[in-house]
Amino acid sequence: MRRWIRKGWAWCLGNPLLASGTFLFALCLLLAVLVPVCAPYSYAEQNAGFRNAGSSVSHLFGTDKFGRDIFVRVWYGAGISLLVGMGSCLICGVTGTLWGSVAGYRGGRLDMLLMRIADVIDAVPSLLYVILIMLAFEANAGSVVLGICISGWTGLARVVRGEIQRLKMQEFCTAARLAGARTGRILCAHLLPNAAGPIIVNLTFLAPKAIFTEAFLSFVGVGIAAPAASLGTLIQDARSQMLLYPSQMLYPILVLCVLLLSLHLIGEGVERRVAGRKKTR
Amino acid sequence: MSLLCVKDLHVQFHEREQEEEAVRRLSFTVRPGEVLGVVGESGSGKSTAMQAILGLLPERAQVSCRQITLDGADITPPPPGADRRSRRMYERKMEGVRGCRIGMVFQEPLSSLNPSVKVGRQITETIRAHRKCSKKAAKERAAELLGMVGILEGEMRMRQYPFELSGGMRQRVALAIALAGEPRLLIADEPTTALDVTVQAQILDFLKRIAEETGMAMILVSHDLRVIAALCRRMLVLKDGVLVEEGTAEQMFQNPKHEYTRELVRHGARLDEPPKFVENVEYGKAGDSLLAVDAVSRAFSRGGSGRRIEAVRRVSFQIGRGETLGLVGESGCGKSTLASLVTGMLSPDGGTVQYHGEGRVQMVFQDPYASLNPRMTVGDALAEPLMLNTDMSKEERSQRVREMLLMTGLRPEDAAKYPQAFSGGQRQRICIARALIAEPRLVVCDEPVTSLDVTVQAQILELLERVQRERQISYLFISHDLQVVRRLSRRVGIMYAGSIVESGEPETVYKEPWHPYTRALLAAALTHGPQRGGQCNGSMHSTGMYSAGMHRIKGQAADLPERGCPFAPRCAYAMERCGREMPEMYRIGAREVACFLVHRKAASQPHIGAQSAQAPHEYGI
Numbered sequence: 015m016r017r018w019i020r021k022g023w024a025w026c027l028g029n030p031l032l033a034s035g036t037f038l039f040a041l042c043l044l045l046a047v048l049v050p051v052c053a054p055y056s057y058a059e060q061n062a063g064f065r066n067a068g069s070s071v072s073h074l075f076g077t078d079k080f081g082r083d084i085f086v087r088v089w090y091g092a093g094i095s096l097l098v099g100m101g102s103c104l105i106c107g108v109t110g111t112l113w114g115s116v117a118g119y120r121g122g123r124l125d126m127l128l129m130r131i132a133d134v135i136d137a138v139p140s141l142l143y144v145i146l147i148m149l150a151f152e153a154n155a156g157s158v159v160l161g162i163c164i165s166g167w168t169g170l171a172r173v174v175r176g177e178i179q180r181l182k183m184q185e186f187c188t189a190a191r192l193a194g195a196r197t198g199r200i201l202c203a204h205l206l207p208n209a210a211g212p213i214i215v216n217l218t219f220l221a222p223k224a225i226f227t228e229a230f231l232s233f234v235g236v237g238i239a240a241p242a243a244s245l246g247t248l249i250q251d252a253r254s255q256m257l258l259y260p261s262q263m264l265y266p267i268l269v270l271c272v273l274l275l276s277l278h279l280i281g282e283g284v285e286r287r288v289a290g291r292k293k294t295r
Numbered sequence: 296m297s298l299l300c301v302k303d304l305h306v307q308f309h310e311r312e313q314e315e316e317a318v319r320r321l322s323f324t325v326r327p328g329e330v331l332g333v334v335g336e337s338g339s340g341k342s343t344a345m346q347a348i349l350g351l352l353p354e355r356a357q358v359s360c361r362q363i364t365l366d367g368a369d370i371t372p373p374p375p376g377a378d379r380r381s382r383r384m385y386e387r388k389m390e391g392v393r394g395c396r397i398g399m400v401f402q403e404p405l406s407s408l409n410p411s412v413k414v415g416r417q418i419t420e421t422i423r424a425h426r427k428c429s430k431k432a433a434k435e436r437a438a439e440l441l442g443m444v445g446i447l448e449g450e451m452r453m454r455q456y457p458f459e460l461s462g463g464m465r466q467r468v469a470l471a472i473a474l475a476g477e478p479r480l481l482i483a484d485e486p487t488t489a490l491d492v493t494v495q496a497q498i499l500d501f502l503k504r505i506a507e508e509t510g511m512a513m514i515l516v517s518h519d520l521r522v523i524a525a526l527c528r529r530m531l532v533l534k535d536g537v538l539v540e541e542g543t544a545e546q547m548f549q550n551p552k553h554e555y556t557r558e559l560v561r562h563g564a565r566l567d568e569p570p571k572f573v574e575n576v577e578y579g580k581a582g583d584s585l586l587a588v589d590a591v592s593r594a595f596s597r598g599g600s601g602r603r604i605e606a607v608r609r610v611s612f613q614i615g616r617g618e619t620l621g622l623v624g625e626s627g628c629g630k631s632t633l634a635s636l637v638t639g640m641l642s643p644d645g646g647t648v649q650y651h652g653e654g655r656v657q658m659v660f661q662d663p664y665a666s667l668n669p670r671m672t673v674g675d676a677l678a679e680p681l682m683l684n685t686d687m688s689k690e691e692r693s694q695r696v697r698e699m700l701l702m703t704g705l706r707p708e709d710a711a712k713y714p715q716a717f718s719g720g721q722r723q724r725i726c727i728a729r730a731l732i733a734e735p736r737l738v739v740c741d742e743p744v745t746s747l748d749v750t751v752q753a754q755i756l757e758l759l760e761r762v763q764r765e766r767q768i769s770y771l772f773i774s775h776d777l778q779v780v781r782r783l784s785r786r787v788g789i790m791y792a793g794s795i796v797e798s799g800e801p802e803t804v805y806k807e808p809w810h811p812y813t814r815a816l817l818a819a820a821l822t823h824g825p826q827r828g829g830q831c832n833g834s835m836h837s838t839g840m841y842s843a844g845m846h847r848i849k850g851q852a853a854d855l856p857e858r859g860c861p862f863a864p865r866c867a868y869a870m871e872r873c874g875r876e877m878p879e880m881y882r883i884g885a886r887e888v889a890c891f892l893v894h895r896k897a898a899s900q901p902h903i904g905a906q907s908a909q910a911p912h913e914y915g916i
Contacts, residue, residue, distance in 0.1 A: 185666035186676075189729065192638060192658055193680035203679075207670040 029287055035279025042273050046096055049089035057090040058082065058241040066259055075265045078251060088266050091245040092273060094155050094238060095225045099277070101159040102166055102224040107217050110167035114174025115201055119182055129175065136168040144227065145236055153239040158231065162224045170216045177209035211288035218281035222274045229270055245270045297324035298512050299348075299480055303361040306340070306347050306536075317343040317356070318536045325480065325512050330503075332527030332544070333516045334559070336748040337719075340536035341516050345482050347372070349397060350389040365396060366479060395425050398473030400466070402485035407469050408457040414468050415453025421475040440471040445501055462626075463494035470498075474505070481505075484516045491625035492775060496819035499525050518748060520563045521821035524548070532556045562753040584651065585769050586614040586637065586737055591646035593632055606632040608793040609646065611880075614737065617763065619770040621784030621801065623777055623816070629793040630773045634658065634741045637771060652736030654684070659730050661742035663722035667714040673700075673725055674710030680733040699728040703758060720751035727758060731766070739771045744779060756782055777820045781805060789813045792861035799886035809888045811866045860890070868892055 025032075050057060061081030068076045075084035117128040144161030151157045181187065182205060190204050206213075231237035232246025240247070245266045252263035306318040318340040325331050335341040347358045350372055357375040364370065370392055373381045393399065401407050409417060418437040419430065428436070434453075441449035444467040457465055466486060473481055483502065487495040503526055506513050517523050523530055524544055532540040532547070532555065540553040551557045591610050594603040606629040614620045624630050635641040636648055638656045650656060660666040667676060677696045681687050687695070697707040703724040714722060723743060730738050740759065744752040760783065763770065774780050780787055781801045788798040789812065797810040808814040860866070863873040872891055880887045881894050 185660040185662060186668040188640060189658065189660070189666055189726075190668075190679065191640065192655055193729075193733070194655065194683040195679065199683070203671070204668050208668065210670075 025287065029283045031279050032283025032287065035276045035281075035283055038272055038276035039280060042092060042269070042276060043096060045089050046093035049086055050093060053083065053086045055083040055086050057087050057243060066255070066262075068261065076259075076261060078262055079255060084248075084262060084265055087243050087248060088245070088269050091243045091248050091266060092269050094242065094244040095228060095270070095273060097155050098158050098162070098228040098244075099221040099225040101155070102162040103217050103221045105159065105163045106167040106170060106220055107213070109163070110170030110216075111174050111206070111213060113167065114171035114176075115178050115206065117171070118175035118178030119197065119201060119205070121179070125175070129172070132168040132171055135165050138165065140165045141227070141231075144231060148231070148236050153237065154242065155228075155238060155244075158228045158237065159224075162227055166220060166224065170213065170220070173212050173216050174209060177212055178205050181205050181208050211284075215281065215285045215288055218277065218284050222277040222281070225270075225274060225277070245273075296327070298327045298329075298366055299325040299514075300362070300364045301348060301360070302363070304344060304347060304363070305359045306343050306352065307357040307359075309355050309357065316536055318347065321533075321536075321538050323531055323538065323541065325514060327479070328506070328510045328512055329529065330506050330513045330515060330527045332523035332530035333514060333533060334518065334520055334523045334530055335533035336518055336750065338535075339533040341533050342484050343536075344533075345484055345514065345516055349393055349399065349482065350385065351393075365392065394421060394473070394478075395476040396479055398476060398478035398481040400469050400473050400481065400483045400486045402488050408465060408472075410457055412456075413453065414455055414457060414460070418453070418468070418472055418475055421472050425476040437471070437475070440474055441468070443474070443505070444468075444471045445497065446471075463490050463498065466490060466494075466498060467501075470501075479512060481511055481513045482516070483513060485518070486515070487522060488517065488519070492777070493625065493815055493819040495522070496821070499821075502526060519821075520559055520749065525821050532559065558750060562750045583615050584613045585616045585618075586651070586656075586771070587647075587649040588612050588637065589647045589649070591633075591636055591643045591648060593636060593641060593644050595632075605793050607636065607643075610790075610793070610795055611646075612788060612795065612798065614769050614771060616736065617767040617769060618786070619763070619772055619784045621780035621787040622771065622773045622790055622795075623775065623780050623787060624773075624790030625775055625816075628790045630775075630790055631741055632793075633790075634739045634771070634773055637737075637739055650737065654733055654735050656737045656739060657730035657733065657735040659723070659726050659738060659740045659743045661745050663719050663726060663746065666726050667722055669714055671713070672710065673712055673714065673717075676714075676725070677710070677729050677732055680729065684733055695732060699732050700725075702762075703728040703731075704754075718751075719747055720755060723747065723751075723755050724758065727755075727762070731762060731768075734766075735768065737769045737771065739773070741773045742775065743772075745774065745776070752779070759783065777805070777817065789816065794861070794889065795880075795887075796862065796890065797886070797888045803886065809886070809893050810862075810890045811868050811892070812862050815865075 059082060061077065064073075064077050064081040065079055066077065067073055067081075070076070073083050073085065075088060078084055078087070113128060113132065117125040140162065143164040144158060147157050147161035147164070151160070178201075182200075187200060187204055190200050195203070228237060228244060229246035229249070232244045233250045235250065237246050238244045243251075248266035249263055249270075252259070252266070256263055301324070302322050304318055304321040306316070308315040308317055321340075321344055323331070333341045333345075343352065343356075346352050347356070347360070348363060348370075350370075352358060358372045359374055360371055362369070362371050370388065373385050399407075408414075415434070415437055418440060419433040422428065422433040422436050423430075437453060438449040441452060446452050446464065446467050452460070452464070452468075457468070460468065466489075470486075486502070487498050490498065499522065502513065502515070505511065506526075513526075515523060515526055527544055529543050530541075530547060531538055532553065534555045540547065540551065540556045542552075547556055548560055551560050589611050591607060592605065593607045594605045596603050608629075610629075610633060612620060622630055622633070632641065636643050637650075638658050639648075667673075671679075674693065674696050677699060678692045681692045681695060693710070696710050700707050700709055705721065705724055705728070709717075709725075714725070717725065727743075743759070744755050747755060756779065759770065762768065770783065772780060772783050784801055786798060787801045787804055788795040789804070789810065790796070791812045797804060797808070797813045804813065805817065808817050859874040859876055860869075860878055863869040866873065870891060878889045878891050878894065880889050883893065
């Protein structure tokens with residue numbers, strides 16, 4: 015275990031994109047977890063006597079029109095965004111990998127059937143799924159994740175299928191079968207580790223997409239409902255007094271940007287790493 | 296006066312702050328009309344040197360050279376630190392040289408032909424780029440060129456795309472394009488390595504003829520000493536980027552000076568030797584059969600068209616304990632499908648495969664780079680069969696892994712490394728260790744040495760022999776290389792188009808091939824040694840009866856007839872009957888041959904061959 019951590023660490027540091035992305039992301043994660051817990055205010059606590067205040071020592075980012083602390087709300091919102099991003103990443107990752115590997119490994123009619131189902135699911139715009147789910151269920155982070163996950167896995171499934179199709183023809187796969195390995199072992203020990211690069215790259219780009227979708231929906235008003243807040247809702251709330259208090263809008267946008275940037279940097283870094291390794295082999 | 300003169304060519308590669316010298320201070324000359332051979336193992340810098348001369352190397356390569364002249368004109372590449380202007384000047388100059396004054400042919404013809412342009416246009420464009428002429432004249436010239444490189448129906452072929460042609464056909468087209476500019480010098484870099492034996496012989500014959508007829512000089516680059524020996528009078532030997540020896544082919548073979556040349560020649564010669572079977576070991580008793588394959592067939596449906604291609608048709612053979620059966624055949628003859636049938640990876644459509652040993656049949660594959668999982672350490676890869684089939688503890692398993700690594704000539708510490716850390720030959724050793732660790736009785740070796748250098752080939756074959764002696768295992772040894780098979784096998788089978796056409800003991804089959812295909816295959820095989828009497832003659836024990844030219848077959852195994860003998864369309868002795876029915880296996884002594892010519896012989900009419908014009912010689916039994 016320790017060896018793996020050390021290896022992963024060395025892997026990250028070797029690439030400036032990956033290192034800076036990881037640093038920014040770790041910072042966001044830390045603040046998103048710690049700020050709502052440690053801060054003296056809760057994200058929903060109103061203070062009628064302290065509305066629209068500017069930055070000060072007690073309120074780092076100032077307060078909004080209900081006197082709520084923006085610093086706490088921004089990081090609480092970032093937490094929701096991260097939850098949505100990671101949650102959909104995880105679910106899409108598992109579904110896409112399973113779907114794609116079964117289709118790719120089995121091939122034939124099953125492959126045809128599974129991939130056409132994926133095509134049909136993919137044919138409907140993904141925003142529509144999210145909006146429908148939000149209307150049908152409660153407007154919370156879980157519904158957003160569910161909505162995103164309905165069609166989010168199809169891209170990954172295609173990537174995995176292609177990789178598995180390519181890898182299963184390789185001779186080490188035949189050798190494993192001759193050694194007596196069953197389908198499960200061949201997939202887990204031989205095929206998926208070799209397909210890990212493209213899978214990880216795909217997932218790192220899935221997370222920012224999910225975060226952005228959530229922020230957009232909340233901004234339009236079909237996202238997470240009050241009093242809970244996401245970065246999108248914060249931006250929307252500040253919009254009405256954008257001319258008077260631009261800082262209220264600036265902070266959530268800034269955090270959203272940093273979050274997305276860090277994830278993109280990680281994605282880009284991982285992609286280069288994977289491509290670079292292939293080239294040198 | 297030399298045609299090409301290279302002085303002090305030096306090539307360095309830069310990658311991640313590592314500098315690698317690919318070619319060091321290489322100097323040589325090519326005289327007009329001369330065929331110069333360049334031989335060396337993979338990584339010896341032979342291709343890099345040729346690309347440097349042509350100015351084809353990528354940016355990260357640093358080429359420095361005192362002088363290169365072609366026909367008196369200076370084509371020296373600019374030094375590494377040169378400004379952009381001189382680089383551009385050089386590029387422009389080389390555009391006029393490449394394809395026009397120096398023609399090029401590379402190993403993989405598919406990658407040097409544009410896949411989306413018809414063959415005819417690719418040739419006519421080259422012709423028109425080099426001299427002004429009308430489209431019609433260019434077309435006529437293209438057809439002429441195609442005729443020259445031995446393509447029949449040139450008009451029809453010109454309307455086809457490269458993917459519609461077979462490998463040998465593509466290489467001919469690439470040659471036609473190279474010749475279209477009427478170059479003074481042709482650089483052929485491993486031109487026959489990707490081709491079958493019979494096609495290789497055709498291409499080499501053709502290259503020889505072209506060189507003689509047009510007076511064009513040629514540099515032939517190959518890792519195969521036999522290919523070089525068949526064509527070249529003078530040759531260079533490269534090792535690690537350094538020219539270690541230069542001289543005539545006769546000198547090289549009879550009196551090599553450098554240690555490395557000696558090693559190359561010796562390893563090549565060893566492949567030619569008949570096998571040495573150790574007498575005190577019992578090689579399988581009669582009736583002690585380990586594998587019995589009986590009339591096995593397998594067909595595949597070809598993409599969508601619904602037509603089924605029979606990859607293996609009614610093949611039967613037996614392998615006894617501790618015995619080796621060699622299978623020889625060209626690409627697409629169904630060797631690998633047969634291997635999959637024997638290992639149980641595929642199930643036969645008809646017939647039976649009976650394996651009487653315990654455990655599974657194991658396999659050693661052709662490509663040592665694809666047959667090891669890059670994400671698994673060598674130790675884990677070797678331990679996998681034990682983990683899945685035995686209840687050994689982890690310690691016992693790693694003990695066994697260490698033993699196997701030692702036995703195959705690797706170090707026990709290698710278990711912790713990943714396959715990337717090993718060379719092709721070492722990887723093949725790992726693959727052999729993996730195949731043997733579960734102690735199988737039968738190992739299928741599917742072209743195990745094809746992708747390796749000659750010296751490494753010999754080592755791997757030695758290892759396989761030693762393992763067989765020590766462990767009494769049986770091999771089904773599949774290869775396209777007659778010499779390699781002969782080295783190891785007690786019995787050989789010659790495969791053509793999915794069926795075994797001849798089988799018997801290698802000594803008799805090689806000495807006196809009965810089936811016309813076997814004869815053609817043997818005639819096409821290159822001998823180890825310098826050319827004698829100018830003939831690219833391959834038959835190993837050539838008597839006056841089997842002159843090489845007589846058995847050089849035309850065409851390729853592309854279109855099989857619906858009925859009759861599959862070899863009939865290419866066979867010089869084909870009779871009317873061959874087109875009608877499929878010959879069965881005729882057994883004569885220890886040999887089996889599927890040919891009607893032999894059937895007559897088998898019917899004990901000793902002089903019948905003399906009566907027929909189609910069978911112009913006798914068979915001496």
